[in-house]
Amino acid sequence: MSINQEAIRLLEENExxxxxxxxxxxxxxxxxxxxxxxxxxxxxxxxxxxxKALTLLDEAISLxxxxxxxxxxxxxxxxxxxxxxxxxxxxxQSINIKPTINANxxxxxxxxxxxxxxxxxxxxLLGSESSDYAMYxxxxxxxxxxxxxxxxxxxxxxxxxxxxxxxxxxxxxxYLELEMFNEAAxxxxxxxxxxxxxxxxxxRFIYTLLKLSRTDFTEKFQDVIKEKxxxxxxxxxxxxxxxxxxxxxxxxxxxxxxEKKAFxxxxxxIINGFVPVMKFDTSVKTGCYLFGCKRHNHPEYxxx
Numbered sequence: 545m546s547i548n549q550e551a552i553r554l555l556e557e558n559e560x561x562x563x564x565x566x567x568x569x570x571x572x573x574x575x576x577x578x579x580x581x582x583x584x585x586x587x588x589x590x591x592x593x594x595x596k597a598l599t600l601l602d603e604a605i606s607l608x609x610x611x612x613x614x615x616x617x618x619x620x621x622x623x624x625x626x627x628x629x630x631x632x633x634x635x636x637q638s639i640n641i642k643p644t645i646n647a648n649x650x651x652x653x654x655x656x657x658x659x660x661x662x663x664x665x666x667x668x669l670l671g672s673e674s675s676d677y678a679m680y681x682x683x684x685x686x687x688x689x690x691x692x693x694x695x696x697x698x699x700x701x702x703x704x705x706x707x708x709x710x711x712x713x714x715x716x717x718x719y720l721e722l723e724m725f726n727e728a729a730x731x732x733x734x735x736x737x738x739x740x741x742x743x744x745x746x747x748r749f750i751y752t753l754l755k756l757s758r759t760d761f762t763e764k765f766q767d768v769i770k771e772k773x774x775x776x777x778x779x780x781x782x783x784x785x786x787x788x789x790x791x792x793x794x795x796x797x798x799x800x801x802x803e804k805k806a807f808x809x810x811x812x813x814i815i816n817g818f819v820p821v822m823k824f825d826t827s828v829k830t831g832c833y834l835f836g837c838k839r840h841n842h843p844e845y846x847x848x
Contacts, residue, residue, distance in 0.1 A: 547573070548582065548836050548844070556839065560590065571600075578835040578845035580604035581614045585833050594621045605634075610847055612642040613833040619650055623828050628654045645671045646829040649678045653826040661685050675701075676708035677827050680718065684824055687721050696722060704734075712738065713745050717822050720748055725755045741768050743803070747810045747820040754814065765811045772804040 551566035567586050570579040584600035587593045598621060604614040615638030622631035635651040638644070649671030656664035665685035672678035679698070686695035695718075702715050712735030719728035732749040739745070746768060753761035779797050784790045814820065835845045 546836075546844075548578065551582070552834060552836055552838070555586075555590075564590070575603065576845070577604050577607050577609040577611065577614065580607075581609075581611075581617065581845075582834050582836075584614070585617060588617065588621060589830075594625065597621060609845070610641070611835075611845055612638045612644065612647065613835065613845075615641065616644065616647050616650075616831065617833045619647065619654075620828060620830060623650045623653050626657070628657045632658065643670065644831075645673070645678075646831045647671070649827075649829040652678070652681065653828060656681070656685065656826055661688050665689060665691075671829065673706075673708045675703055675706035675710060677710050677714075678829070680710040680714050681824075681826065683718050684721070687718065692722065696724070711735065716752075717745065717748060720752055721822055725752050728752045729756060729758070736764075741771060741807075743806050743810050744820075744823055746807070747814060748822065750811065750814055751820050765807070768807050769804060772800060772807065776800045776804070 547566050547570045551563050551570065554560075554563035554566065564586060567579075567583045571583050573579075580600045581604050584597040584604065587597040587600070598618065601614050601618045601621075605618065609615075615634055619631050619635035619638055622634060632651060632654040635647050635654065638647045639651065648667045652664045652667035652671055655661075655667060662685075665682055668678045668682035668685060672682055679702070683695050683699050686692075686698065699715065699718055699722075703709065704712070712731050716728045716731035716735065719725075719731060729749075729752050732745075732752060736749075746764070750761045750764060753764065776797060779793060779800065782788070782793060784793055810820075832840045832842070834840075835842055
Protein backbone atom coordinates (compact mmCIF):
# COMPACT_ATOMS: atom_id res chain seq x y z
CA MET A 545 0.00 0.00 0.00
CA SER A 546 1.37 3.40 -0.99
CA ILE A 547 1.91 6.23 1.50
CA ASN A 548 -1.07 8.04 -0.02
CA GLN A 549 -3.38 5.04 0.32
CA GLU A 550 -2.26 4.43 3.89
CA ALA A 551 -2.84 8.10 4.74
CA ILE A 552 -6.35 7.96 3.30
CA ARG A 553 -7.06 4.68 5.15
CA LEU A 554 -6.02 6.24 8.45
CA LEU A 555 -8.13 9.31 7.72
CA GLU A 556 -11.16 7.08 7.10
CA GLU A 557 -10.50 5.38 10.44
CA ASN A 558 -10.29 8.73 12.25
CA GLU A 559 -6.60 8.34 13.04
CA UNK A 560 -6.07 11.92 11.99
CA UNK A 561 -2.64 12.71 13.46
CA UNK A 562 -1.03 9.64 11.89
CA UNK A 563 -2.82 10.35 8.63
CA UNK A 564 -1.54 13.94 8.53
CA UNK A 565 2.03 12.74 9.12
CA UNK A 566 1.78 10.48 6.09
CA UNK A 567 0.27 13.16 3.85
CA UNK A 568 3.20 15.39 4.84
CA UNK A 569 5.67 12.55 4.26
CA UNK A 570 4.27 12.06 0.76
CA UNK A 571 5.06 15.70 -0.02
CA UNK A 572 8.55 15.39 1.45
CA UNK A 573 9.24 12.38 -0.77
CA UNK A 574 7.79 13.84 -3.96
CA UNK A 575 6.37 17.32 -4.42
CA UNK A 576 4.03 16.33 -7.22
CA UNK A 577 0.43 17.22 -8.15
CA UNK A 578 -1.06 14.40 -6.11
CA UNK A 579 0.86 14.87 -2.86
CA UNK A 580 0.54 18.68 -2.92
CA UNK A 581 -3.20 18.64 -3.68
CA UNK A 582 -4.00 15.98 -1.10
CA UNK A 583 -2.13 17.78 1.67
CA UNK A 584 -3.79 21.04 0.61
CA UNK A 585 -7.21 19.36 0.92
CA UNK A 586 -6.31 18.19 4.43
CA UNK A 587 -5.22 21.69 5.43
CA UNK A 588 -8.46 23.07 4.01
CA UNK A 589 -10.97 20.58 5.41
CA UNK A 590 -9.32 19.20 8.53
CA UNK A 591 -6.98 21.97 9.71
CA UNK A 592 -9.01 24.97 8.47
CA UNK A 593 -5.80 26.59 7.26
CA UNK A 594 -6.78 27.87 3.83
CA UNK A 595 -3.66 30.00 3.30
CA LYS A 596 -1.41 26.98 3.83
CA ALA A 597 -3.58 25.08 1.38
CA LEU A 598 -3.29 27.87 -1.20
CA THR A 599 0.50 27.84 -1.00
CA LEU A 600 0.53 24.12 -1.79
CA LEU A 601 -2.04 24.54 -4.57
CA ASP A 602 0.02 27.34 -6.15
CA GLU A 603 2.88 24.87 -6.42
CA ALA A 604 0.62 22.09 -7.71
CA ILE A 605 -0.88 24.33 -10.41
CA SER A 606 2.59 25.51 -11.47
CA LEU A 607 3.11 21.91 -12.60
CA UNK A 608 0.29 22.34 -15.17
CA UNK A 609 -1.85 19.47 -13.86
CA UNK A 610 -4.15 17.60 -16.22
CA UNK A 611 -6.69 17.12 -13.43
CA UNK A 612 -9.31 19.66 -12.35
CA UNK A 613 -8.89 18.74 -8.65
CA UNK A 614 -6.33 21.40 -7.62
CA UNK A 615 -8.15 24.09 -9.62
CA UNK A 616 -11.53 23.21 -8.08
CA UNK A 617 -10.16 23.32 -4.55
CA UNK A 618 -8.25 26.54 -5.23
CA UNK A 619 -11.37 28.20 -6.64
CA UNK A 620 -13.50 27.01 -3.73
CA UNK A 621 -11.12 28.58 -1.22
CA UNK A 622 -10.94 31.85 -3.14
CA UNK A 623 -14.74 32.08 -3.25
CA UNK A 624 -14.91 31.59 0.51
CA UNK A 625 -12.32 34.35 0.84
CA UNK A 626 -14.48 36.56 -1.41
CA UNK A 627 -11.68 37.01 -3.95
CA UNK A 628 -14.15 37.01 -6.80
CA UNK A 629 -11.92 37.92 -9.77
CA UNK A 630 -9.19 35.44 -8.86
CA UNK A 631 -11.79 32.75 -8.16
CA UNK A 632 -13.46 33.33 -11.53
CA UNK A 633 -10.16 32.95 -13.40
CA UNK A 634 -9.12 29.74 -11.67
CA UNK A 635 -12.57 28.12 -11.92
CA UNK A 636 -12.73 28.83 -15.65
CA GLN A 637 -9.44 26.94 -15.96
CA SER A 638 -10.94 24.07 -13.97
CA ILE A 639 -14.01 23.93 -16.21
CA ASN A 640 -11.81 23.94 -19.31
CA ILE A 641 -10.23 20.75 -18.01
CA LYS A 642 -13.47 19.13 -16.81
CA PRO A 643 -16.82 20.84 -16.16
CA THR A 644 -18.27 19.83 -12.79
CA ILE A 645 -21.33 20.84 -10.81
CA ASN A 646 -19.17 22.24 -8.01
CA ALA A 647 -16.98 24.36 -10.26
CA ASN A 648 -19.96 25.72 -12.21
CA UNK A 649 -21.81 26.65 -9.01
CA UNK A 650 -18.79 28.32 -7.45
CA UNK A 651 -18.02 30.18 -10.68
CA UNK A 652 -21.64 31.39 -10.63
CA UNK A 653 -21.13 32.67 -7.08
CA UNK A 654 -18.07 34.65 -8.17
CA UNK A 655 -19.90 36.07 -11.20
CA UNK A 656 -22.90 37.04 -9.08
CA UNK A 657 -20.76 39.03 -6.67
CA UNK A 658 -19.04 40.71 -9.62
CA UNK A 659 -22.46 41.88 -10.83
CA UNK A 660 -22.36 39.59 -13.87
CA UNK A 661 -25.88 38.26 -13.40
CA UNK A 662 -26.29 36.78 -16.88
CA UNK A 663 -23.17 34.66 -16.45
CA UNK A 664 -24.15 33.83 -12.89
CA UNK A 665 -27.55 32.61 -14.09
CA UNK A 666 -25.90 30.44 -16.75
CA UNK A 667 -23.40 28.82 -14.40
CA UNK A 668 -25.90 28.33 -11.55
CA LEU A 669 -28.00 26.33 -14.01
CA LEU A 670 -24.98 24.26 -15.06
CA GLY A 671 -24.14 23.72 -11.39
CA SER A 672 -27.64 22.74 -10.32
CA GLU A 673 -29.69 19.64 -9.58
CA SER A 674 -33.48 19.43 -9.51
CA SER A 675 -34.98 21.97 -7.11
CA ASP A 676 -31.71 22.59 -5.24
CA TYR A 677 -30.14 25.81 -3.97
CA ALA A 678 -28.20 26.38 -7.19
CA MET A 679 -31.44 26.16 -9.19
CA TYR A 680 -33.02 28.56 -6.68
CA UNK A 681 -30.08 30.91 -7.28
CA UNK A 682 -30.53 30.53 -11.04
CA UNK A 683 -34.18 31.59 -10.77
CA UNK A 684 -33.24 34.54 -8.56
CA UNK A 685 -30.76 35.72 -11.20
CA UNK A 686 -33.41 35.34 -13.92
CA UNK A 687 -35.68 37.61 -11.88
CA UNK A 688 -32.87 40.15 -11.49
CA UNK A 689 -32.39 40.03 -15.27
CA UNK A 690 -36.08 40.60 -15.95
CA UNK A 691 -36.49 37.12 -17.47
CA UNK A 692 -39.84 36.71 -15.74
CA UNK A 693 -41.40 34.10 -18.03
CA UNK A 694 -38.45 31.70 -17.81
CA UNK A 695 -38.22 32.28 -14.06
CA UNK A 696 -41.89 31.35 -13.57
CA UNK A 697 -41.57 28.24 -15.76
CA UNK A 698 -38.45 27.07 -13.93
CA UNK A 699 -39.87 27.75 -10.49
CA UNK A 700 -43.00 25.81 -11.41
CA UNK A 701 -40.84 22.69 -11.80
CA UNK A 702 -39.63 22.74 -8.18
CA UNK A 703 -40.80 19.62 -6.32
CA UNK A 704 -40.83 19.01 -2.57
CA UNK A 705 -39.87 15.35 -2.98
CA UNK A 706 -36.70 16.09 -4.95
CA UNK A 707 -33.61 14.91 -3.07
CA UNK A 708 -32.00 18.35 -2.91
CA UNK A 709 -35.20 20.41 -2.55
CA UNK A 710 -34.23 23.90 -1.42
CA UNK A 711 -37.20 24.41 0.90
CA UNK A 712 -40.72 25.79 1.01
CA UNK A 713 -39.84 29.24 2.35
CA UNK A 714 -37.18 29.73 -0.32
CA UNK A 715 -39.70 28.92 -3.06
CA UNK A 716 -42.19 31.30 -1.44
CA UNK A 717 -39.58 34.07 -1.42
CA UNK A 718 -39.07 33.74 -5.18
CA TYR A 719 -42.79 33.80 -5.90
CA LEU A 720 -43.03 36.95 -3.81
CA GLU A 721 -40.22 38.53 -5.85
CA LEU A 722 -42.33 37.72 -8.92
CA GLU A 723 -45.33 39.37 -7.21
CA MET A 724 -47.25 36.10 -7.47
CA PHE A 725 -48.82 36.57 -4.05
CA ASN A 726 -51.19 33.59 -4.06
CA GLU A 727 -48.38 31.17 -4.91
CA ALA A 728 -46.11 32.83 -2.36
CA ALA A 729 -48.74 32.50 0.38
CA UNK A 730 -49.28 28.83 -0.48
CA UNK A 731 -45.59 28.02 -0.08
CA UNK A 732 -45.20 30.14 3.06
CA UNK A 733 -48.08 28.14 4.59
CA UNK A 734 -46.29 24.90 3.72
CA UNK A 735 -43.18 26.02 5.56
CA UNK A 736 -44.95 27.66 8.51
CA UNK A 737 -44.74 24.70 10.89
CA UNK A 738 -41.46 23.35 9.53
CA UNK A 739 -39.21 26.40 9.76
CA UNK A 740 -37.84 28.23 12.76
CA UNK A 741 -39.65 31.55 12.97
CA UNK A 742 -37.28 34.31 11.88
CA UNK A 743 -38.12 37.97 11.37
CA UNK A 744 -36.53 37.84 7.91
CA UNK A 745 -39.07 35.51 6.32
CA UNK A 746 -42.05 35.90 8.66
CA UNK A 747 -42.12 39.60 7.76
CA ARG A 748 -42.32 38.62 4.09
CA PHE A 749 -45.18 36.22 4.81
CA ILE A 750 -47.18 38.84 6.69
CA TYR A 751 -46.53 41.31 3.86
CA THR A 752 -47.85 38.73 1.38
CA LEU A 753 -51.05 38.24 3.38
CA LEU A 754 -51.57 41.99 3.50
CA LYS A 755 -51.15 42.24 -0.27
CA LEU A 756 -53.86 39.58 -0.60
CA SER A 757 -56.11 41.52 1.81
CA ARG A 758 -56.23 38.50 4.07
CA THR A 759 -57.13 39.16 7.68
CA ASP A 760 -55.20 36.22 9.18
CA PHE A 761 -51.91 38.15 9.15
CA THR A 762 -52.71 39.23 12.71
CA GLU A 763 -53.19 35.60 13.72
CA LYS A 764 -49.81 34.63 12.25
CA PHE A 765 -48.11 37.44 14.18
CA GLN A 766 -49.85 36.45 17.42
CA ASP A 767 -48.80 32.81 16.90
CA VAL A 768 -45.17 33.87 16.72
CA ILE A 769 -45.39 36.09 19.81
CA LYS A 770 -47.15 33.33 21.75
CA GLU A 771 -44.46 30.84 20.72
CA LYS A 772 -41.70 33.19 21.88
CA UNK A 773 -43.45 33.87 25.20
CA UNK A 774 -43.88 30.15 25.86
CA UNK A 775 -40.23 29.48 25.09
CA UNK A 776 -39.14 32.30 27.43
CA UNK A 777 -41.35 30.87 30.20
CA UNK A 778 -39.91 27.40 29.68
CA UNK A 779 -36.38 28.75 29.88
CA UNK A 780 -37.08 30.56 33.15
CA UNK A 781 -38.16 27.21 34.63
CA UNK A 782 -35.22 25.30 33.16
CA UNK A 783 -32.83 23.92 35.79
CA UNK A 784 -29.16 24.67 35.41
CA UNK A 785 -26.30 22.18 35.62
CA UNK A 786 -22.68 21.91 34.54
CA UNK A 787 -23.76 21.70 30.88
CA UNK A 788 -26.20 24.63 31.08
CA UNK A 789 -25.00 27.37 33.40
CA UNK A 790 -27.07 30.21 34.88
CA UNK A 791 -25.11 32.68 32.76
CA UNK A 792 -25.86 30.73 29.56
CA UNK A 793 -29.51 30.50 30.53
CA UNK A 794 -29.80 34.27 31.10
CA UNK A 795 -28.01 35.00 27.83
CA UNK A 796 -30.49 32.79 25.97
CA UNK A 797 -33.48 34.41 27.66
CA UNK A 798 -32.12 37.85 26.72
CA UNK A 799 -31.78 36.64 23.12
CA UNK A 800 -35.38 35.39 23.10
CA UNK A 801 -36.70 38.67 24.56
CA UNK A 802 -34.76 40.60 21.89
CA GLU A 803 -36.26 38.38 19.17
CA LYS A 804 -39.77 38.99 20.53
CA LYS A 805 -39.23 42.75 20.44
CA ALA A 806 -37.88 42.49 16.89
CA PHE A 807 -41.07 40.73 15.78
CA UNK A 808 -43.22 43.38 17.45
CA UNK A 809 -41.28 46.19 15.77
CA UNK A 810 -41.43 44.40 12.42
CA UNK A 811 -45.20 43.99 12.66
CA UNK A 812 -45.75 47.68 13.35
CA UNK A 813 -43.55 48.67 10.42
CA ILE A 814 -45.31 46.38 7.94
CA ILE A 815 -48.86 47.42 8.83
CA ASN A 816 -47.65 51.01 8.38
CA GLY A 817 -46.51 50.34 4.83
CA PHE A 818 -42.95 49.00 5.14
CA VAL A 819 -41.97 46.58 2.35
CA PRO A 820 -39.53 43.87 3.59
CA VAL A 821 -36.73 43.12 1.14
CA MET A 822 -35.62 39.61 0.23
CA LYS A 823 -32.18 38.63 1.53
CA PHE A 824 -30.35 36.45 -0.97
CA ASP A 825 -27.17 34.60 -0.02
CA THR A 826 -24.93 32.58 -2.31
CA SER A 827 -23.76 29.11 -1.31
CA VAL A 828 -20.40 27.47 -2.04
CA LYS A 829 -20.38 23.84 -3.12
CA THR A 830 -17.63 21.71 -1.60
CA GLY A 831 -16.28 18.31 -2.51
CA CYS A 832 -13.64 15.65 -2.02
CA TYR A 833 -10.55 16.31 -4.12
CA LEU A 834 -8.32 13.61 -2.69
CA PHE A 835 -6.50 11.65 -5.34
CA GLY A 836 -6.89 7.94 -4.59
CA CYS A 837 -10.00 8.29 -2.41
CA LYS A 838 -11.78 4.95 -2.74
CA ARG A 839 -14.96 6.17 -1.06
CA HIS A 840 -15.51 8.58 -3.97
CA ASN A 841 -13.87 6.37 -6.61
CA HIS A 842 -11.09 8.85 -7.27
CA PRO A 843 -8.09 7.39 -9.11
CA GLU A 844 -4.50 8.23 -8.32
CA TYR A 845 -3.18 11.17 -10.31
CA UNK A 846 -1.91 10.36 -13.77
CA UNK A 847 -0.56 12.69 -16.42
CA UNK A 848 -2.44 12.55 -19.72
